[in-house]
Amino acid sequence: MKLSLALRSLTAWFLIATVAFAAPVAGAQNVLVDKSEISFVAKQLGVNVEGRFRKWKANVVFLPADLAKSKAELDIDLASIDLASEDSEREIRGGLWFDTAKFPVAHFSSTAMKELGGDRYEIAGALALKGVKRDIVVPIVLKKDAAGNRVAEGSFTLMRLDYNIGTGMWSDTKTVTNDVIVRVRIVLPPAA
């Protein structure tokens, strides 16, 4: 009885410690990862093929009243890609595509956020992918879901060959288009 009580309080302390340790710093807001998604779509021989990333981390501070202090950082585990088959996932981790052994993570870091009016914003930042860093602009729309969570949805077109993704026999854009539409859906809890 005593032992189980001790075990329980130990578990409780461990849980508290874990939560405290995992809590983000510097006013970052917890992204609801289960509700969020980073996906993409490209055309393969004229047919839309979709994919997404199973594992990624985001650190977001979004203050509509103070966009200068707002910040978005994303780390995407490229090997966690979800595609049509295991065969194609293995291929895309390889050297001709992401080369995840050498470049495991894609990193996005915002540099400026701009309000466009009517819940629309523009996030400018740098995307580092496979050793190439380029400036991108992601337009987003901010909505609220039924639970009051803040949902930011946006998409941008990434030219895969700009980042040397799909080289060699895959460089022909008739097989896989150069344009890849990347869709981002980030869900934040209600503003405090």
Place this chain on the structure above:
Amino acid sequence: MMRFVSARYSGVAIALHWLTVALVFVNLTLGLSMVPLPLSPQKLQWYMWHKWLGITVFIVICLRIVWRANRRPPPHASMPDWQRRAADCSHVLMYVLLTLIPISGWLYSSSTGVQVVYLGLFPLPDLVSKDRTLASVLKWTHYGLNSALFALVLVHVIAALKHHFIDRDGTLARMLPAAWTRSHS
């Protein structure tokens, strides 16, 4: 020397039968050779052609079913009752398999998240959504149905040749083009 020449299948039925033979032969060969290939643009191309040919088979089979429903096939040559029943059964089964195989392939493609766009022009709806487990089930269903068809076609061919060369009852000639039959009789 023919002992008995029965009425023949109609020209349309004969044409559609041999068109099916050609399409299925090419697509089976394509299917079996593309699967073990390492992933490459060529493999993707072959998969796409395989899907297009498969949908073509489906269309041809639909035409054949409509044709068959509206035209009685010629009567069987004289043969034991069980053979007649076996022939009818195997024909129905081949129609069923030739309908189900393209459908299973189409669903399999959808379950891997790749929509089928026939000839690059006509998108077929995705009746199932992307699902790894379902994809694996559909893949083996597609393979299993094809194996059954292969076995059935083997019996079909052996039976046709037996009727032609051993029984000499004109069964095969019913399904051969008129010109071929004339030049060989």
